[in-house]
Amino acid sequence: MSRTTPRRPCDVEALFPALAAHRRTATRLHPRHGTPTAQESSVAGPLLWPADEPWPVCTAGHPKGTGHLLADVRLRRRIEEDASGRELSEDERRLLDGMAVGNHFPELRDDAPLPMLAVAQLLAADVPDLDGQEGHDLLQVFWCPFEVHGPDRTIDVMLIWRRSADVSAVPVLSPQPEPPVVGRTECVPNMCVVHPEQVVEHEYLGLLEEKLQEEISAWEEGLLDDEGDIDNGDMDNSSSPVGYATYEEYEAAMAAARAEQPEEIDYQSDLSIAPGWKVGGYASWHLTDPAPVNCPLCGAAMPPLLTVDTWECDGASRSWLPVEDRDADNPLHAIAPVGVHLGRGLMRVHTCPTDPSHPHRLSFQ
Numbered sequence: 154m155s156r157t158t159p160r161r162p163c164d165v166e167a168l169f170p171a172l173a174a175h176r177r178t179a180t181r182l183h184p185r186h187g188t189p190t191a192q193e194s195s196v197a198g199p200l201l202w203p204a205d206e207p208w209p210v211c212t213a214g215h216p217k218g219t220g221h222l223l224a225d226v227r228l229r230r231r232i233e234e235d236a237s238g239r240e241l242s243e244d245e246r247r248l249l250d251g252m253a254v255g256n257h258f259p260e261l262r263d264d265a266p267l268p269m270l271a272v273a274q275l276l277a278a279d280v281p282d283l284d285g286q287e288g289h290d291l292l293q294v295f296w297c298p299f300e301v302h303g304p305d306r307t308i309d310v311m312l313i314w315r316r317s318a319d320v321s322a323v324p325v326l327s328p329q330p331e332p333p334v335v336g337r338t339e340c341v342p343n344m345c346v347v348h349p350e351q352v353v354e355h356e357y358l359g360l361l362e363e364k365l366q367e368e369i370s371a372w373e374e375g376l377l378d379d380e381g382d383i384d385n386g387d388m389d390n391s392s393s394p395v396g397y398a399t400y401e402e403y404e405a406a407m408a409a410a411r412a413e414q415p416e417e418i419d420y421q422s423d424l425s426i427a428p429g430w431k432v433g434g435y436a437s438w439h440l441t442d443p444a445p446v447n448c449p450l451c452g453a454a455m456p457p458l459l460t461v462d463t464w465e466c467d468g469a470s471r472s473w474l475p476v477e478d479r480d481a482d483n484p485l486h487a488i489a490p491v492g493v494h495l496g497r498g499l500m501r502v503h504t505c506p507t508d509p510s511h512p513h514r515l516s517f518q
């Protein structure tokens with residue numbers, strides 16, 4: 154089933170023609186639980202990785218045997234998924250209680266090469282905004298699942314660009330290596346198929362020229378005045394609301410419900426930047442002031458190549474929920490399918506537009 158972002162609630166370029174100069178396309182990936190093949194674009198699926206090539210490893214020095222067993226992370230998610238809406242059985246509870254953070258492999262040295270996690274495989278044939286330059290039409294994304302790298306102690310991302318023709322007919326590596334231990338459970342993506350869909354985005358409000366920002370803000374205020382005192386449903390998202398086990402469940406239920414409600418229009422939430430996993434488009438700076446991301450080698454401004462987001466949409470950005478997901482049996486599958494939470498929910502990989510061999514950079518929200 155494909156995924157379709159609803160039409161934006163108004164034509165923002167008709168209202169503000171100057172925005173045409175601040176338009177980009179992005180491809181929303183719409184990851185959903187599934188079992189992709191190595192030939193397909195996917196999140197955390199098998200890769201078109203030649204059998205005779207070494208798998209990427211992390212050689213940075215950090216305690217590599219200490220953390221959560223990857224197998225436990227997956228089993229815990231399966232148990233919690235099976236048990237959603239009912240009490241855990243005794244067996245299930247015993248299994249969960251047996252999972253512990255610890256030094257599972259004390260023999261692993263800090264500098265031992267640890268297989269990186271396969272995070273995504275994207276083909277330009279599926280993802281129109283995937284621009285690998287020079288015929289590179291296949292991107293494979295890995296990360297080391299410990300947030301301990303570099304001065305900012307972040308996740309370490311590796312990008313491998315290929316020409317799909319080079320690997321489409323060679324024997325694929327099987328099984329594909331994985332790290333036995335991960336630093337945080339939220340670094341482990343669930344295996345997902347993707348349903349790429351190209352959408353139009355407009356630059357983050359705070360990065361538009363001042364006059365345009367003022368015009369948009371004045372227009373938004375006018376809309377609010379028109380709505381009078383309708384409850385706008387703002388939420389305190391600091392705790393799990395009554396009736397929901399987790400804040401995630403609550404958010405999922407709210408986003409699904411609100412997708413049916415009359416639109417309140419807001420530039421930032423509805424008309425500028427799509428939430429969720431995507432390729433291309435703009436970076437949102439809703440939690441920090443905008444921070445320039447420039448190439449460390451040539452100084453070029455680096456646009457986001459890949460955005461990794463905990464939420465495919467939330468209460469504020471509910472207008473982006475695909476029409477196919479409005480009646481989902483389990484809204485969480487549509488709203489937080491991947492299970493990854495980096496930074497304060499969002500991590501972007503930026504690449505140099507001038508020279509693809511220049512190192513990428515990460516930004517977080």
Ligand SMILES: [Zn+2]
Nearest residue numbers: 211213297299
């Ligand atoms: Zn590492």
Ligand SMILES: [Zn+2]
Nearest residue numbers: 448451505511
């Ligand atoms: Zn550069």
